[in-house]
Ligand SMILES: NC(=O)C1=CN([C@@H]2O[C@H](COP(=O)(O)OP(=O)(O)OC[C@H]3O[C@@H](n4cnc5c(N)ncnc54)[C@H](O)[C@@H]3O)[C@@H](O)[C@H]2O)C=CC1
């Protein structure tokens with residue numbers, strides 16, 4: 549099928565390259581000329597395992613990019629993969645989505661064939677039908693349900709494994725209200741579903757599809773927070789939380805993934821999506837207490853980590869090594885990294901901070917230019933009065949003799965990744 553994808557960031561680029569790989573003819577539309585040039589040169593504008601190879605293979609053939617929305621008129625279906633950040637107060641900020649919908653509508657107005665517009669972005673229930681569809685219809689002069697059809701297809705890929713998550717999904721959710729939109733979505737996903745050995749395909753309504761995405765992220769974030777709550781109780785009783793959580797994870801009703809207790813969840817999606825659905829729920833008169841508690845527990849974990857530190861070292865004037873700046877291992881993304889509240893609190897307390905991350909240092913430096921950075925964990929630990937472990941990079945599990953160069957070998961581990969050993973004062977958050 550001929551497909552256009554508006555927005556070529558993490559999601560847009562990944563799905564464009566993967567759709568091309570399953571045999572579709574894909575065009576990516578982005579306002580960023582650098583991104584467009586990079587894609588047309590066969591280079592992925594973002595770093596994801598396997599993506600460079602797919603873009604290199606399909607660029608110029610099944611995959612091309614442009615800044616010109618007119619390209620949508622050569623396609624049957626358009627996916628909107630535009631950012632939906634949180635405003636102050638948590639509400640979803642739809643300004644970019646609305647602007648993309650206006651440009652899309654204006655371009656479709658020049659076409660005399662019908663078109664299917666699918667929301668790929670994470671949006672609160674009713675956004676697709678209540679906000680996006682009316683804008684596209686008004687700008688194009690088309691009529692919803694007649695020559696303009698809309699759908700919603702939430703995305704569940706994770707950064708760091710975007711390609712394999714997209715090509716091997718646990719489920720595919722197709723939200724539509726008309727046969728035309730449902731058939732178009734089936735046509736897009738059939739080859740992928742076949743290649744992925746038939747994962748469940750959920751055909752549902754548009755608002756249900758929108759809500760499934762928030763329910764998915766909200767549940768996972770709350771699951772981690774519940775694991776953290778339980779681990780905090782364990783710690784007060786001097787009970788090994790890892791033994792407890794791995795045991796409960798064996799119950800198939802609980803499942804072991806996303807029970808990793810520690811300094812909490814960050815990233816570009818859990819924080820903004822949980823905030824957005826809380827704000828949306830309040831807007832319709834419901835107080836979502838479990839989701840609010842999930843945020844509260846998450847916000848408290850970095851504070852608890854600093855409390856542990858203070859048991860051994862006064863942060864004022866102390867040299868503190870912060871090991872791990874990315875929001876999770878395997879990425880250079882620092883958005884809502886747990887290192888952010890920690891570095892801010894340490895700065896306020898007057899610490900002399902040295903940060904280290906295998907790949908995210910440049911990004912962190914862009915935001916916090918005034919702290920020191922080291923190019924290895926060993927260099928960060930050299931002369932430090934304490935170390936905080938914030939991201940579970942596998943290389944931190946191998947640290948050993950490097951602790952001997954610390955001024956005082958106090959290690960406060962927010963991810964339970966460092967091995968306890970003689971000669972260091974080891975404190976685990978959970
Ligand atoms: N990043 C992730 O892992 C996941 C993200 N999502 C959701 O997908 C959506 C997109 O997220 P990302 O891909 O991470 O965003 P992103 O910020 O990486 O990419 C957005 C792209 O849109 C482009 N853009 C901005 N305004 C535009 C316009 N008017 N016309 C055309 N292009 C425009 C930007 O230049 C950028 O390349 C969000 O709703 C997000 O919540 C869903 C699942 C996973």
Ligand SMILES: O=C(O)[C@H]1O[C@H](OP(=O)(O)OP(=O)(O)OC[C@H]2O[C@@H](n3ccc(=O)[nH]c3=O)[C@H](O)[C@@H]2O)[C@H](O)[C@@H](O)[C@@H]1O
Pocket residue numbers: 670703704705706707708765768772805806807808809810811812813814815816817818875876877
């Ligand atoms: O909507 C999105 O954008 C995506 O958000 C998450 O993906 P991502 O943010 O890339 O990363 P995750 O691997 O889910 O990790 C999120 C945060 O939770 C933390 N985490 C994860 C697992 C765990 O057991 N414990 C824990 O603290 C990680 O360190 C990280 O800070 C979801 O896992 C994806 O399904 C979803 O599509």
